[in-house]
Amino acid sequence: MRQHHRTPRLLGTLLLVVAAGISVVGAAPAATGVPVPLGQVVPAPLSVEAKGAPYRITGDTRIRVDDSPGARRVGEYLADVLRPSTGYRLPVTTRGGDGIRLRLGSNSARALGDEGYRLDSGRSGVTITARKAAGLFHGVQTLRQLLPAAVEKRSAQPGPWLVAGGTVKDAPRYGYRGAMLDVSRHFFTVAQVERYIDQLALYKINKLHLHLSDDQGWRIAIDSWPRLATHGGSTQVGGGTGGFYTKDQYRRIVRYAASRHLEVVPEIDMPGHTNAALASYAELNCDGVAPELYTGTEVGFSSLCVDKPVTYDFVDDVIRELAALTPGRYLHIGGDEAHSTSHADYVAFMERVQPVVARYGKTVIGWHQLTGATPAKGALAQYWGLDDTSAAEKAQVAKAARNGTGLILSPADRVYLDMKYTADTPLGLDWAGLVEVRRSYDWDPGAYLPGAPASAVRGVEAPLWTETILNSDHIEYMAFPRLPGVAELGWSPAPAHDWDAYKVRLAAQAPRWEALGIDYYRSPQVPWPAP
Incomplete structure (x- = not known):
């Protein structure tokens, strides 16, 4: 049986329920024979x-x-x-x-x-x-x-x-309704990923974005470059043993997701966020010297060597093998926080790498920094900026959208599930601010980015970065209750978005989460059923 590591607030609430031997108010219709109203979902x-x-x-x-x-x-x-x-x-x-x-x-x-x-x-x-x-x-x-x-x-x-x-x-408003799980900073087993897939499916999420590589760990076996997994995957944030998925394990995740009508979107982040790869193969470094494995949380210090031919042999091999494992349409190539790559090198790198993705039958997704280069035809840019991101950066993304690049919206101060709810939240980070439940729900993807046509928005995605996330209970506590709100932004028609009505429907989900064993944060903004 899975061990739970609940926060004291949540544990105390559940103990009150158990000790009293009663069900919560939200479950009362079962006892009285009154069905759940059709509109309460x-x-x-x-x-x-x-x-x-x-x-x-x-x-x-x-x-x-x-x-x-x-x-x-x-x-x-x-x-x-x-x-x-x-x-x-x-x-x-x-x-x-x-x-x-x-x-x-x-x-x-x-x-x-x-x-x-x-x-x-x-x-x-x-x-x-x-x-x-x-x-x-x-x-x-x-x-x-x-x-x-x-x-x-x-x-x-x-x-x-x-x-x-x-x-x-x-019917859904958007065709792309995603959740991202970072398995690089901390590794999660196949069973843990499958558990999250089941939770995503309940709210009609249809994309699982797996962040498979970063400075702290490489998580997918690549036959042509075996040390990526065996060495690059051997640690994680804080120095744990890490791990990686064999090709059969990755196929199992893909099959399980498909059985729940989710498409897996794999991500290999490049040219930055690549220390695990650079540590695994010295020839990928411009000076030919492999750095040490990295277990910290800082970003922006690593880069593939854009001028070396071997870099593109590496990229071709990785994308070829990953594309062959992935029946879905998309392959995510990262592209964010490449602070150690000059702008000219970044542009040159993306010009060479995007056609590789197309050659193996996939459509490019990149973080919105991709719009600083020239996104390939049909590519999607995933916007992760903030409400107060500079006007120039937003304008760059909006221009690409007007020129045909589709957008996935993941504003960090709205839907990054690793952001703390309040200053007292025991997990997560706060670099994008504190993100309570109402803030994560109360915005309109179709009108969010100035200058970007609503028709360019392909959907929304809720990323969960895992610097502080160690197990399924942590995943659930940060995802619930925010994830269902992001799912509603992606699925429901815009006129249905009303916080006062939504928070009541959200509160009614709590007994279901408890029945499923899902840990969650009892936000004071939500009228949860009383014990």
Whole structure:
């Protein structure tokens, strides 16, 4: 069993709940037989029409799926969620009858796109209709949230299991809804990454950005340069043993993410943030001398040698092997904080490296400093500046956006999940400021960057850097409750963004997190259920 390392505030709250032997207010509908309102989910749906009687899941309920591999996989996933807590068999079948129906490809779902869905609930059953399996999967996440929080437990619970009557129509605002996990500064196991993937999926996140290399560690095996992993991956911040993913382990992460309809976006940061690589191979350094491994947290001191031909042999090999492992569309090449690389060298480096990504069938993503060079056609720039970043830097990014470069918005003083909530937060950093829950939610991606057309925004991403993050409990405490808000910014229509309404829906998620064993910060800005 996973050991929890809760902060005293959170531990004290949970101990009060356990000692009293009662459930939290947010779980009360399960006890009274009142279903969760259709509109109480996160992210907020496109439209909700509440009407008619609820559906009750019973021992006779079946999960009916279309005769397709995608629908059956979603059906089996739903059954795996529901069986332990309900105690019901819930067979997955292609035969008719009442129950939970998962339908693909109807005309009514076509207008909702590849990730949209329609959920209809009434006395005789629940039907989720979608154009693609991804839409069915997102519809299942909504169904989970419409059931009592106890449905998430892995042991039999009393129920009843009611789904409110009515119709939900839903589709995402943006196609890119991401979360980044930095596995370089501290290494996280496959199981820890998979746990985070499950948490991301609940809120319809569809991209997992893995920061696989940095000064402190190289985390992916590269056959043509084996010391990158065995030497460059042998430590981490603070001097621990580090680690790396074998190719089979990385494939396992990719497969697991795909089973939750997330696409893995791997990142190899360059030309800066490269000390782990430079320490592994002396020839990558301009002076031919390998530096020591690095376990600190400062940035901006390392650089690949832009003038050496071997640098581009290295880049080609790494991108080729990583692209072959990654079925997704994107490959992230970093490009930030290259303070030890001259501007001319940076531009020259990016001119040579971006075509390599295209040669191996991938689309470039880079941190927004990429716009200081010439972004490749179709490239995405990930903006991580602050509200008060200089007008000149913002203008550079906006100009690239007007010229066709797509934007992923990750403003550090809004959605960097490693920023402290308050000065007293025991984890995280504060270089971008203190980021409470309301601040992380209360902004509009479509209107955030002056001069950048709203049409250039491809989506949002919540990065979690791990200088101070050591385990899954730390990940969860910093991600929750901010991550669901970022997910809502990426999914829900702009008119749905209202802090006063959102904080109530967010508060209702707390019993679900507790049922799932998710650590979270009880922000005083949110009206959490009382013990």
